[in-house]
Amino acid sequence: MDVSSIAAAASANSASQLQTQVSVSVLKKAMDVQETHALQLLAALPPTPSGPVGATGGVIDTYA
Template identity: 50%
Template sequence: MDPISAAIVSSAAALSQLQFSQQVGYAVLRKAMDAEAASAAALLQTIPQPPPPINATGGLVDTYA
């Protein structure tokens, strides 16, 4: 095999390996982001809801001047 053909084959193999590595990296990143989203959703569910206002003039604190 001449040097040019060997270089082309070597470059193609390196590119294929790089593409595979990137695909694996993206899959891991996507999995981590999904886990973070689920974790954030669970944390948001633990926040207590504020009580409804008693009346429309100020809720629990009257703000008359």
């Protein structure tokens, strides 16, 4: 191997590592956005009504 091919291989490896780091960073940001949106959706849900207590003392969940 000559010096130029070694340098080209090192450069390609460095570029590949940078691309991987950028991809992971973008993925983490996308997951953070999804988490934020999921929390907003959960916060927007109406509270579950407490139904009347039946003869057995249980509550029937009509939203399930």
